[in-house]
Amino acid sequence: MKISVISQNFHRSVNVWSVGFLKYQTAYHIQQYLANLQSQRLNKEKTLDGTIIIVEHSPVYTTGIRTQGYSESEERRLKTLGAEFYRTNRGGLITFHGPGQLVVYPILDLKSFNKSMKCYICKLEKTVIEVCKSFGVEAERSLDTGVWVKDNKICAIGVHGSRYITTHGIALNINNDLSWFSHIVPCGIPDKGVTTLSQELRKPLTITDVIYPFLQSFSHEFECDMKMLSHEVRKDVVNHLKKENLTSDITEAQLLRNNDLKLK
Amino acid sequence: RKYTEQHEWIDVQGKIGTVGVTDYAQGALGDVVFAQLPEPDSELNQMDDCGALESVKAASELYSPVSGTVVEKNKDVEETPALINQSPYEQGWLFKIQLSKPEELDALLDEAGYENHLKNTGH
Numbered sequence: 001m002k003i004s005v006i007s008q009n010f011h012r013s014v015n016v017w018s019v020g021f022l023k024y025q026t027a028y029h030i031q032q033y034l035a036n037l038q039s040q041r042l043n044k045e046k047t048l049d050g051t052i053i054i055v056e057h058s059p060v061y062t063t064g065i066r067t068q069g070y071s072e073s074e075e076r077r078l079k080t081l082g083a084e085f086y087r088t089n090r091g092g093l094i095t096f097h098g099p100g101q102l103v104v105y106p107i108l109d110l111k112s113f114n115k116s117m118k119c120y121i122c123k124l125e126k127t128v129i130e131v132c133k134s135f136g137v138e139a140e141r142s143l144d145t146g147v148w149v150k151d152n153k154i155c156a157i158g159v160h161g162s163r164y165i166t167t168h169g170i171a172l173n174i175n176n177d178l179s180w181f182s183h184i185v186p187c188g189i190p191d192k193g194v195t196t197l198s199q200e201l202r203k204p205l206t207i208t209d210v211i212y213p214f215l216q217s218f219s220h221e222f223e224c225d226m227k228m229l230s231h232e233v234r235k236d237v238v239n240h241l242k243k244e245n246l247t248s249d250i251t252e253a254q255l256l257r258n259n260d261l262k263l264k
Numbered sequence: 265r266k267y268t269e270q271h272e273w274i275d276v277q278g279k280i281g282t283v284g285v286t287d288y289a290q291g292a293l294g295d296v297v298f299a300q301l302p303e304p305d306s307e308l309n310q311m312d313d314c315g316a317l318e319s320v321k322a323a324s325e326l327y328s329p330v331s332g333t334v335v336e337k338n339k340d341v342e343e344t345p346a347l348i349n350q351s352p353y354e355q356g357w358l359f360k361i362q363l364s365k366p367e368e369l370d371a372l373l374d375e376a377g378y379e380n381h382l383k384n385t386g387h
Contacts (some may be wrong), residue, residue, distance in 0.1 A: 065316055117292060160322070160324075
């Protein structure tokens with residue numbers, strides 16, 4: 001059964017899958033599977049113009065394609081803190097993901113949107129700024145990609161594009177433990193800090209509070225409707241993960257749930 | 265010069281083709297901060313992804329317009345990625361490749377074809 005999450009009758013639609021708590025690597029495999037499906041452009045009914053994956057990660061540090069600056073000893077040092085470490089194919093430098101941070105991976109076909117990467121990034125930034133504003137937090141862009149509240153970064157951005165299909169995405173700090181960031185120079189910018197929505201509002205917010213406002217802002221900025229990702233596609237993803245032995249940290253039931261979407 | 269639909273160009277002299285990205289591509293990317301180029305001696309097939317350009321925290325894949333062996337990568341661009349934005353057809357060249365199948369050039373777009381492609385796909 002397809003339930004319309006946000007329907008403004010835009011001529012574009014994207015799927016939404018709010019998976020919940022997921023290890024970084026598992027989420028990455030899901031991204032790859034959906035990106036492949038999207039790039040085949042065979043079944044527009046299934047894939048629409050893209051899929052937004054919403055997750056929360058266990059502690060993990062990740063680097064982008066400019067990974068040579070982070071040595072193996074640096075990698076070991078960060079792992080001993082209790083986090084995982086992955087070198088990825090996205091843009092951007094080192095960052096951290098962890099509990100209390102809203103991580104969103106839009107797997108979009110930019111051929112259906114504006115094809116320019118610069119434009120995509122700009123729209124992501126504007127989406128996040130709109131979300132922050134809806135909670136009463138004044139955030140802005142700067143010469144450094146990401147979303148800032150004065151000199152503190154509240155949202156990191158890093159993406160990858162392959163034949164107009166995007167992977168990776170954004171990480172918006174809601175109520176995560178910022179001390180994890182003290183062990184790195186976040187995004188390679190030494191004299192700036194990090195912050196969370198809860199810290200800026202001086203009141204506790206959770207990921208669940210922010211998911212729906214995020215989707216509303218995304219829908220508005222990217223001019224697309226939102227639909228729940230079909231059970232059929234989620235089942236295909238689960239079967240794919242099982243076949244590749246990638247489901248060790250998650251139950252099939254959890255993968256098939258589509259969480260925390262308040263329907264209007 | 266010939267072009268791909270992914271916005272790479274190739275200029276062939278003899279058996280060696282010089283590859284770069286088009287002016288449209290550098291504009292769409294934004295300021296390039298890092299170029300991940302294929303290593304000399306690597307073997308590529310036509311349309312293989314062979315590297316990436318990073319701009320505004322986005323890594324965009326590069327595709328080889330032809331099959332062959334990479335003979336040189338542009339160290340100046342590795343040092344100063346902004347050359348790609350400033351001079352996409354001259355100093356911003358990315359790598360040189362020895363073509364193994366020159367007939368593949370026939371499948372690529374000429375200048376007019378590329379301009380049409382930009383128009384038709386709403387760029």
